[in-house]
Every structure is written in C-alpha cells, then in structure tokens.
Amino acid sequence: MFTPNSLSIALLMMITSAVCWGSWANTFKGVKNYRFELFYWDYAVGIFLISLVLALTMGSTGNDASSFLNNVHSADTSNIVWTLVGGAIFNLANLLLVAAIDMAGLAIAFPVSIGIALVVGVISSYAIQLKGNAPLLAAGVVCAVIAVVLDGKAYGSLASAGRSVSKKSIVTCIVSGVLMGLWAPFVTHAMTKGNTLGPYSVAVFLTLGALLSCSIWNVYFMKKPLVGEPVNFSGYFRGPASGHVLGILGGVIWGTGMVFNLVAASFTGVAISYAIGQSAPMVAALWGVLAWKEFKGAGSKAYVYLFLMFVFYCLAIALVARANG
Numbered sequence: 533m534f535t536p537n538s539l540s541i542a543l544l545m546m547i548t549s550a551v552c553w554g555s556w557a558n559t560f561k562g563v564k565n566y567r568f569e570l571f572y573w574d575y576a577v578g579i580f581l582i583s584l585v586l587a588l589t590m591g592s593t594g595n596d597a598s599s600f601l602n603n604v605h606s607a608d609t610s611n612i613v614w615t616l617v618g619g620a621i622f623n624l625a626n627l628l629l630v631a632a633i634d635m636a637g638l639a640i641a642f643p644v645s646i647g648i649a650l651v652v653g654v655i656s657s658y659a660i661q662l663k664g665n666a667p668l669l670a671a672g673v674v675c676a677v678i679a680v681v682l683d684g685k686a687y688g689s690l691a692s693a694g695r696s697v698s699k700k701s702i703v704t705c706i707v708s709g710v711l712m713g714l715w716a717p718f719v720t721h722a723m724t725k726g727n728t729l730g731p732y733s734v735a736v737f738l739t740l741g742a743l744l745s746c747s748i749w750n751v752y753f754m755k756k757p758l759v760g761e762p763v764n765f766s767g768y769f770r771g772p773a774s775g776h777v778l779g780i781l782g783g784v785i786w787g788t789g790m791v792f793n794l795v796a797a798s799f800t801g802v803a804i805s806y807a808i809g810q811s812a813p814m815v816a817a818l819w820g821v822l823a824w825k826e827f828k829g830a831g832s833k834a835y836v837y838l839f840l841m842f843v844f845y846c847l848a849i850a851l852v853a854r855a856n857g
Contacts, residue, residue: 552789554815559782578783591732611722618718619741625711635701639820648709672851679844686837731794807853
C-alpha cells in the first residue's frame with residue numbers, strides 16, 4: 533500500500549485532510565431548498581465509495597500483507613466489528629453536525645461541535661490510557677472549552693443584528709460533539725489490538741458502518757426531523773440533480789480527508805496527524821464568515837469573539853499535540 537516516505541508528503545496529506553474536513557459542508561450549503569436528511573443519503577454513499585476506490589488503488593499498490601485485501605483477510609473479525617460500530621457512532625454525530633449547520637451555519641456548528649469532540653476525545657483517551665503530559669492536556673482542554681464558549685457568544689450576538697438564534701442548534705452541536713469524541717476509541721482498538729486493520733481498511737469499514745447505519749439514524753430524522761416537517765423517500769427521488777451530485781461530492785471530499793489523515797498518521801504518529809486534522813473547524817469557520825457571510829451585520833463584538841475563538845482553538849490544538857508528542 534502507499535504510505536508517505538517523507539515528512540513533506542505526510543504534512544501535505546495532513547493539510548489536505550484538514551482542508552477537506554473543513555470544506556465538504558460547502559456542498560450542503562450550496563444546495564438550495566433540499567433537506568439535509570435527503571442530502572445525507574448521497575453524502576454517505578460518497579464517503580464509502582471514495583474510501584473503497586482509494587483502498588483498491590493507493591491501498592493496493594503491492595501484494596504484500598499490508599495491501600488492502602490481504603489486510604482485511606488477515607485482520608481479526610472483532611476489529612472489523614469495532615470499526616463498523618465506530619462508523620455508526622460517527623454517522624450519528626455527523627448527522628447532528630449537518631443538522632446544526634442547517635440551523636446555525638458553518639462558523640458556529642463546526643467549532644462548537646468539534647471543539648467539544650476535542651475535549652471529550654482527550655479526556656476519554658487519557659482515562660483509558662494514562663499517556664501524555666497531564667498539565668498540558670488539561671490546559672488544552674480548558675482552551676478548547678473557552679473557544680467553544682466564545683463561539684457561542686459570537687452566535688448569541690447575532691440576535692442584536694435581528695438574526696434568529698436557536699438554542700436547539702447549540703444543544704445539537706453539543707450532542708454532536710460528545711458523540712464525535714466517542715467513536716475514535718473503537719477505531720484505535722482496531723488499529724492496535726490483535727491482528728490489526730491498516731489505514732485503508734479502517735477507512736472502508738468506518739464509512740461502511742456509517743452508510744449502513746443511515747437505515748437507522750437518517751430514517752429516524754426523516755420521520756422526526758429537528759427542523760421542519762417529516763420527509764419521505766419520494767422527496768429524495770424528486771430532488772434536484774445538483775443536490776445528488778453535491779451530496780456525493782461532499783462525501784468524496786470528506787472521505788478523501790479521512791483516508792489521507794489515517795495514512796499520514798502511519799508516518800508522523802497519531803498525535804500530530806490528529807492535531808492538524810482538528811484544525812478543520814478553523815477552515816469551516818473561515819468559509820462561513822468569508823464565503824457565506826454568516827455574520828454579516830452582526831457588529832464588531834461578534835468578530836472579536838470569533839477572533840478570540842480562533843486564538844484559543846489554535847492554542848488547544850497546539851497544547852494537545854505537544855502533550856502527546
């Protein structure tokens with residue numbers, strides 16, 4: 533399988549990963565009058581297809597034990613199950629994230645949700661394995677919490693500009709963030725215990741778990757939506773062609789980021805790859821502020837909160853990376 537043979541290639545893959553993770557949601561923002569519950573079916577197909585394509589190409593450059601199909605054949609079945617479960621948990625978290633983007637916008641939903649995921653991930657990982665510099669980890673968690681609070685304050689300031697502010701959207705972000713911080717241990721187990729899965733195999737089964745779980749999570753949200761009236765599958769088939777194309781494209785962008793992050797981690801280590809990947813919310817926030825004008829007319833106070841949010845989020849990532857380095 534292909535793995536980076538130099539730091540520059542690994543770094544390029546990690547930066548690409550962060551850009552992909554922070555940019556895929558633009559495809560949803562670009563769809564007009566199309567419910568996120570319907571958009572998400574194409575997105576889920578897209579993340580699985582690109583993971584499979586990359587596994588059968590980049591992940592199958594040789595016929596040694598590490599190549600995709602050989603790795604799947606030799607891996608413990610339990611590790612495949614762990615990864616599928618991780619994919620199902622991720623999918624529920626991501627569905628809630630898309631719902632939050634629909635309600636609050638990119639600049640709010642991403643930093644709040646992924647900021648909380650960073651806190652939950654650090655605390656749960658340290659509880660399972662007492663590894664890393666505890667004071668630095670604690671400082672990183674505090675900075676992440678401050679960043680989330682500042683982003684919430686920025687969102688609240690929209691009310692003074694006559695814009696609607698939804699408490700439900702913040703609660704949705706919080707629940708998404710908690711779940712987003714809980715799926716990674718399942719994948720870590722599959723990559724470190726027994727006959728392990730390689731990065732390409734993990735991506736395939738993670739996204740397969742996400743796709744299969746849509747029959748539970750997405751069907752539920754179609755019947756009991758967080759916003760608007762219930763929708764049914766007939767709406768999917770009547771949906772615009774652009775909605776289907778953008779849904780699959782969004783999945784391809786996210787899935788590419790996932791594969792690149794996992795593969796880069798095999799060279800740099802998980803701590804560095806994770807830290808750079810977690811800068812994705814900063815990319816998403818920039819899209820929301822600069823491209824989609826989500827804070828237009830909000831006043832200078834909102835932009836001060838956003839700037840401070842960027843500062844504290846960057847500090848959180850740097851401290852977590854240093855603590856695990």
